[in-house]
Amino acid sequence: MPGLRRLYAPQRVAVRTDPQGAPTLVEGTAVEAVREEWLVEDRWWTPQPLRRHYFELATADGRSLTVFRGAGEQRWYRQRA
Amino acid sequence: MYVELHAHSAFSFLDGASTPMELAAAAAAQGYPAFALTDHDGVWGSMEFAHACKGFGVRPITGAELTVALPVDGTEVPLYGGESSRRHLTLLVEDEAGYRNLCRLLTAAHAHTRDNTTRSQAQPWATFEQVEEHAEGLVCLSGCARDGAVAGAFERGDTAAGERLARRLRDAFGRDRFRLELQRPYWRRDRARNRWLSLLAERLDAPCVATGNVHSHDRRRAPLQDALVAIGLCETLEESEPRRRGNSTSALTSPGAMAARFAEYPEAVAESERLAERLRFDLTQQLGYRYPGSEDPGADAELARICNHHLGERYSGNARLLEAQWRLEEELAIIRELGLSGFFLLHRDLLELAREVAAEVRGPESARGVLPPGRGRGSSVSSIVCYLTGLSHVDPVEAGLFSGRFLNEETSSMPDIDLDFPRDIREVLIPRAHERYGRDRSALVAAFPTYRPKGAIRDLGKALGLPPGEIDRVAKTLSFYGGAEEIERDLVAALGPQRAAEPRWRALLPLATEIMGLPRHSSQHPGGMVISTRPLIDVCPVVPAAMVGRQTVQWDKDSCADAGFLKIDLLGLGMLSAVERCVEEVGRARGERLDLSRVPLDDEEVFESIRAAETTGVFQIESRAQMQMLPRTQPRDLDDLIVQVALVRPGPIQGGAVHPYIERRKLRREDPDYKIPYEHPLLEPVLEETLGTIVFQEQVIEVAMALAGFSSSEAEGLRRAMSRKRSEEAIEEHRRRFLAGAAANGVSEEVAERVWDKIKGFSGFGFPKAHSAAFGLLAYQSAWLRIHYGPEFLCSLLNEQPMGFYPPDSLVHEAQRRGIRVAPVDVNRSKALCHVESPQEEEVRGGLQVRIGLGYVKGVKREEMEALVAERGRGGPYKGIAELASRAGAGLPSLELLAWAGALDGVPADSGSERREALWRVGVTGAGRVAGRGTQLALPMEPPEPPRLEPLGEWGRLIADYRSTGMTVEKHPMKLLRPGLDPRLARTSDLERIEHGSGVEVAGMVTARQRPETANGVTFLLLEDERGSVNLVVPPPVYERHRPLVRTAPLIRARGRLERREGTVNVLVSDLAPLQGRPPTAADGTDPRPLPGGREQAVAELRAVAPAGHCFGGRG
Secondary structure, three states: OOOOOOOOOOEEEOEEEOOOOOEEEEOOEEEEEEEEEEEEEEOOOOOOOEEEEEEEEEEOOOOEEEEEEEOOOOOEEEEOO | OOOEOOEOOHHHOOOOOOOHHHHHHHHHHOOOOEEEEEEEOOOOOHHHHHHHHHHHOOEEEEEEEEEEEOEOOOOOOOOEOOHHHEEEEEEEEOOHHHHHHHHHHHHHHHOOOOOOOOOOOOOOOEEHHHHHHOOOOEEEEOOOOOOEOOHHHHHOOOHHHHHHHHHHHHHHHOHHHEEEEEOOOOOOOHHHHHHHHHHHHHHHOOOEEEOOOEOEOOHHHHHHHHHHHHHHHOOOOOOOHHHOOOOOOOEOOOHHHHHHHOOOOHHHHHHHHHHHHHOOOOOOOOOOOOOOOOOOOOHHHHHHHHHHHHHHHHHOOOOOHHHHHHHHHHHHHHHHHHOOHHHHHHHHHHHHHHHHHHHHHHOOOOHHHHOOOOEEEHHHHHOHHHHHOOOOOOOHHHHOOOOOOOOOOOOOOOOOEEEEEOHHHHHHHHHHHHHHHOOOOEEEEEEOOEOOHHHHHHHHHHHOOOOHHHHHHHHHHOOOOOOHHHHHHHHHHHHOHHHHOOHHHHHHHHHHHHHOOOEOOOEEEEEEEEEOOOOHHHOOOEEEOOOOOOEEEEEEHHHHHHOOOOEEEEEEOHHHHHHHHHHHHHHHHHOOOOOHHHOOOOOHHHHHHHHOOOOOOOOOOOOHHHHHHHHHHOOOOHHHHHHHHHHOOHHHHHOOOHHHHHHHHHHHHHOOOOOOOOOOHHHHHHHOOOOOOOOOHHHHHHHHHHHHOOOHHHHHHHHHHHOOOOOHHHHHHHHHHHHHHHHHOOOOHHHHHHHHHHHHHHOOOOOOHHHHHHHHHHHHHHHHHHHHOHHHHHHHHHHOOOOOOOOHHHHHHHHHHOOOEEEOOOOOOOOOOOEEEOOOOOOOHHHOEEEOOHHHOOOOOHHHHHHHHHHHHHHOOOOOHHHHHHHHOOOHHHHHHHHHOOOOOOOOOOOOOOHHHHHHHHHHHOOOEEEOOEEEOOOOOOOOOOOOOOOOHHHHHHHHHHHHHOOOOOOOHHHHHHHHOOOOOEOHHHHHHOOOOOEEEEEEEEEEEEOOHHHOOOEEEEEEOOOOEEEEEEOHHHHHHOHHHHHHOOEEEEEEEEEEEOOEEEEEEEEEEEOOOOOOOHHHOOOOOOOOOOHHHHHHHHHHHOOOOEEEOOOO
């Protein structure tokens, strides 16, 4: 719709993962710890089903980041929490 | 190794998407050595689960997730908050004391669930103190991640309260039997919560245990689990997001995957196995149930004394005395051997109680006084002990009934004694039985209504946020049964292919298939009652039922049977009530006292009507299928009728018995020396009465014994394997033994295979002969009353609705065609119920007519009707409408409804006024307006003369009749429509004269629809016009073309071929159309008045109000 802009839209980020699929590097910054990890599977009854694997991370530079990957996708997104 | 200690089945009611059987099978497939079922606030599915688990080699653990109301902090006396203070605790049974405590806690949790005025089921909960008092023998886990007593506090940010609760629980259960429950539902705060819980565990010095909180046996059920939660909350999927699980990880997964999920807490995983090792309580073995009388040492002697006493009475001077004595001895010996004497005495005691209740309900003067309080049905009727103790009214020796199905030496469960009572007696008897045996020692059996296509579409459609209009349209076209493909076809037919392809409708289809057969809620079995010597609440939780004064156990009849509970079936049988009402009405209207036990059983007029299929309203043989059969089987006596009742059942139909039986009867009629072609001479003695076919359930047993040398208990095992919990492996094992046994008897393999196929086709879905004997007698008695006391019989059927095959409108039309006069509802003549009265004119048959009761006027309150009748009794007939309103106190809405129904036509007396005028008068008097909390009575001032109002006319009255009472006693709608219809349309009475095979077109109202599962997709419609009814046979291709029409249209026109066979007439339909007829006009000479709103509108109006035909899914 013209004139409307979605707030907090997820942004693409570059993520490197370990063999179990947990992020180790986000945008070049090392991941210090995985604080939380959760799954959202919803809206399966609509044309846009939602299936996301989320990670809440503490990075080496002291930031807290939430990133997710869509099911069957290799692309990662950063979510402003 | 991880063991699952927290799982929900569909018996968590709308919070679990798999049956206990599916969970047990999946647990076995995933390699679990043990598995716990912990449904919300109940053990509804536990018995089924325990047996299923054992069958798969998994050790079942019994438990429940109990809802607990937490005390509000800081109050001296415990104070419980609202719903927000309710939390969950997972309770697992360690020993018998623990099971007892669990049952008591669950009973307490449900005790208040029906305290509201509508007695609708509220959320169960127990108090925290109750949990503390019943801790013995139970292991307590601290509860689930979101709503758990302890973890829930963390979720809500009140960790201090969580810790206080955890300490109280540890103190109540002891360190040994309290665990902090760790879960990993893949929610955002999992890690933080589990860290807090594990630290708390250290502080409390109590171990942690990992659990999965399973909600389905397979990941693919996760969408259904979501939908169920939405249904439970009456919300859409979108709205219910916060309460749904959010992902599919609550599905059952392997022990290895679960251990990996808790990689940070290996001790919690190990603890699940250690705990499971300790939880050794076995629900299938350790219930400790006994029925009253089971330990009475004098029971054997007492039962023998009673039986011998009555034996002398009933058989004295009878040639069969010796045979009866021999049978009695044999039965008593088996009963002694099985320790069941107390069981029979208890039943007799209950029947005595019923006798007292019957005397009370019927009143001392009632014509029904001579009738027994109830009758046996089912296989127990074959027992001479039941006959002598009054539990059955059929002499099994005289009737040649075989009792092996009811009683045999190796029977593994309690025999079933079913007792039928008239509805009114049963209503009083059930609470009285609770009083007699103690409310804590008796309860009704539960029943679990399961999802069927219509309900599935309605509930799921709402959850998916689909438009209510569309849901309704689809639901109305669905049949009672039907798989995914059928539902999809109906969906496309109702909404069109484009709309049906929308994502939400597409999403609904798989869900509708999966939800089918899952329980929706708990309810009560129609009359099964369990009685115990020790408090029932120690063996199964007891919960209040929807009806006041009733309570149920948490198990259904199958679980109760598996538990070995003594179950007594007190069933309400509509026809028994109708027959009793009829006897009473005959007494009232004619002053005759009928004794049904003395009715001659060979009344030729009765059998003539049965052979001509004039059986509308007659018990069991009134259905469309039975009417088709009667002219072909030509029953001549009660024995024939007993076979007839059993013949139209899925067993004989699928076992291929029906056509050979009909054919052989015909050949026998034509040639009395005709020799029945038995499959083998060994079968002659057991199949003689049914002409070589298997019609009765016990014939399966007898055939297996005669042909393959089975013992009676082996044969009973075969019958069971084929019925309830059908097991292919078990059937195959029986087949092997059957063929081997038959070979040993010199039966050829080919014959043995053929007989086996018949047994398998029968599959136990038939009546035992004893049951048929009881039903056959009632069928005869009702046919006898229909012939000899027509008005009273019609009246009693109308008063017992809903019952039987035909809607009241059809019953009335059929009776009118037989010359029985039916008078409309009239405020100066009708009672609340229909009754038989003497009219002024004496030309009416028997001088009597049926007056429709005020109860048939929809929407008028019962109290208002009763007050109206009572006041008329006190002060005489109502002379004016204002007088009526002021005397009886009926409110304006009720008077308007009565005016529409024509009940005020004769008021004021002698005015000859019509409905519109009556309505005008009601309106002008301002009668009985509702004011404040009561109805403000009108002044008895008659309104002025009404203006000249156009009367409604015949058509208008017809519409008003259907709208207000669902029936008309005036002209049949087809009679009114006929002049405007295509003259080529045949009337049902014309069909007699039309040749077999001719093309024919008929039109009428659909009074019944049937799509029997046994008929390979053929649908039957019963079409009624002003002259009678005809059976339409709709083959699958025509059905597919006209699906909504076949399913729902009240008025149709059908073209097809006339088929006549041995006295029956059918129309094999090739095309169908909605009836578009033209309603009557002045030119037709039927009614001079113009139609309101034009012709098309008038027919559409009839379509909207015509009584819906009865629909039957599987009845034959």
